[in-house]
Amino acid sequence: MEHRPEMIALDLLGTTKVYPGAVALNAVSLSIKGGEVVGLVGENGAGKSTLMKVLGGTIQPDEGEILIDGTSFSSLTPAEAVSHGIAFVHQELNPLTNLDVAGNILLGRELRKGIFGLIDQAAMEARVRPLLDMLGARFLPSTPVSELSLADCQLLEIAKALSINVRLIILDEPTSSLTLSETQRLLSVIRRLRNEGVAVLFITHRLSEIEEVADRVVGLRDGKNVGELERGAIKRDAMVRLMIGRDIQQFYEQANPERGPAVLELKGLRTRTYPEAEVQLAVHAGEILGLAGLVGAGRTELARTVFGIDFPDAGTIEMNGKPVSPGSVREAVKAGICLVPEDRKSEGLFLDFTIAENIVVANLGAVSKGGFVDRRGERRVAESFRSRLSIKSRRLDCPAGELSGGNQQKVVLAKWLGMAPRLVILDEPTRGIDVGAKAEVYRLIGELAVHGVAVLMISSDMEEVIGVSTRIAVMRRGRIAGVLSRKEFSEEAILHLAVE
Template sequence: MSVAQELDLRLEGITKVYPGVVALDNVSLQIKAGEVVGLLGENGAGKSTLMKILGGVIAPTSGQIILDGQQRDSFDITQSQAAGIAFVHQELNVFDNMDVAANIFLGRELRRGPLHLLDRKSMNALVQPLLDRVGARFKPDTSVAVLSLAERQLLEIAKALSMESRLVIMDEPTSSLTLSETNMLLKVVGDLKQQGIAVIYISHRLSEVEECVDRVVVLRDGQNVGSLARDEVNHDAMIHMMIGRDLRALYTPPAQQAIKPVLSVKNFRTKGNPCHMATFDVRAGEILGVAGLIGAGRTELAEAIFGVGSKLDGDVWIEGQRLNAKAPSEAIAAGLYLVPEDRKRAGLILEFPVMDNITMANLASFAPRGLVSRKRQIEVAEDQRRKLTIKTHDVRRAANEMSGGNQQKVVLAKWLSMDPKVIIFDEPTRGIDVGAKAEIYKLMRALADKGVGVMMISSDMEEVIGVSDRIVVMKDGLITGELPRFQFSESNILTLAVGKMLEEV
């Protein structure tokens, strides 16, 4: 990629008003060529709205965009792209029915000959170096349908890099990436900076922000609340500016020692890893962290236990009762619930109201005479809205009108409104701000203290170390080791994640 044309972009007095809601209130932001700006704020702070304005998706109610000295009221999408602005979206915009190269060149396809046939060979040749830059293991001709969520995120990053961009906006780019993949991405950010390309880096993983940004701009409730220069950027300062208070340490010890298994998995094999068996217990009253590199089989294992995945053989017991779930309804009836990795695809029906999403898994209990009681649905949904501080003024609103963090809370509310014995959380805080993360960790601990077995799959090393009582590590469908709390460290987890024994190191 060649050195980018110099960029001078200013947003001045940007305000966006929706009926009954002021999403942005007189927000200003300046970006120069070759600088990395961290844009922080809790879910609902206005970050996504501001970026949609910058991307031409929506127009501001008032304010000015000044690009290279030229003033305008708004962008449309074509103008934004022509200005050299590229997005790496948190909510991935890829097409399952196409391969990787076709996704990257969508709308910009290379063609050859008088018939203008697609030049797949040339597109593949141009895409491979981009995949190498982001550390992707898949190929240009790989179907997107077989890619994991993390691999799709790498595809989005490669797509942004394929354009002659002057500004790359990265919205939670590492939310599904492991530590090694995150390090690769931060190297890409450094490369872009050296080439004179500006980066707006939006992330709730504050250690990454601290490592890669030149300065931080913070939004709260749709307003600028301040900024931090490079030498002022640290974890505590960012949190305090974002939420106006300090947070306690992640780890809260259990109320009592967890001894009795509530979920037992023995010799469990999935189609994705047919040669390896997983055996482990989740104890009543504990948070069991499940760590591993992407492709380790953690999500596939969880889905197979829940009845939506591809189990080959193995045994599962819930409180001593054997469970052979061939459908989620059987797992739910046994008190085993799954909070899925991808809330939009598997956890919610986005077009449905919040109250329907919260109550649908237990709908029969709302229809004792065959007719669903909407009044009772609203009561339960309102109760969960208050308990989880879900930010919506009406539980009859559609779930797709909410921020990602509040959508995740709706997924949690669906299960917490019932009577769980075991809850599997798969990447529970992906794309969620630090304040909401703390609330979810508190909820997980409260569940465990009530005797619920909590199994947490996480690629966030800080999270899995900071929240778990015990950790098991997976590689290729196999449990390679178990760590009690006194052995928790990134080094020990990564050692087991690559299949080595701790004493070998």
């Protein structure tokens, strides 16, 4: 890599940002220096995003001081942030897929040659290649970005940051959509950056990753500093206490509903992904059946098939002993099946619709008169679910896309709860949401079971599966490899069934 600039020393002192009706940051202080990984933890709404934007120069604080290498600033502009080596890798990646890797990394700073200023492709690739080598990238500077995986795009964004001689890189939920092996690869990159003298501010809801790489943890709650943890004290329970002020044991207050008769029965079901593998499975009223397995085991494909998005290759789906027409979402919903998908933004919500519109969209008949939506009825239904599910929003007429991840998930749940479902399928229900919102989602899942709803919960978080489920089925290559009762629950037992 090119010459590494002097390591950064950055201090935020008494940073305050007030919006009408809300204090986003209240005298927050933060220090970070080169060669250090600092984990920033806090619930959604704790002030993490606002703090990031202050560092990036896109938000001007109302009070406070920013010290960079001893020089004082009341605020930064985006250009000043870049000039001091501050770069971001955001959770939502937006690379230009019509360009190659080198073109993305050097966008706006292209190397040119000749009197006509034509792009010097060879020089561009030579400039980018050392950055990719440092990150252990498996793609070339000439690779079209359209061919990259999500994990590769994360590395591309980090390479872009390194290309401006970054001294502080801020990673916002960088692993939320990565597999376990891709996550480990990214954590290795973070360690390598630290060894190169780069400061890393690491924001993630996956606390185990912070345990793995952070030198220090800073906690925010309600826009205020609530403490720090040094390396030896960085434990999951301690981070949870910083974030929400209570112990993790309170997350998994398991309901003990009475298990009723089978609601869903899958008999010889074969999905298009694993056409040779038969699934035999039953989910009972009042139970939470956790569906565990490695990424690629076929869990999401099974959920899509049960919900009628995908057509099965063979087998039957029965609800309360009656067959459900395959390959029809309409028939699945009529039978009482609902699906909360893994990607709530693209598959579970209309982000530009209001919260109220999203809540009633699956059951418009209940709030319509003469073929027109009754806005008062819509608001009444939405208000009842906002109260019941503790959806945090001052207004029901704001777009769902403006909500935090946890509150978006509650809106998706509200949409289906209005249909009085008999079976709720939850695919990675707490992906990308903070620990406080997770506790609320777990409470809602428990309430569903207590009221006799059958719950099928797909999760790659083994602690979550063990903490929430009443039984666990483990998938391996499209088949149910085994089913565990609660007394048999352990990570070892799950892994033994999940791997070949």
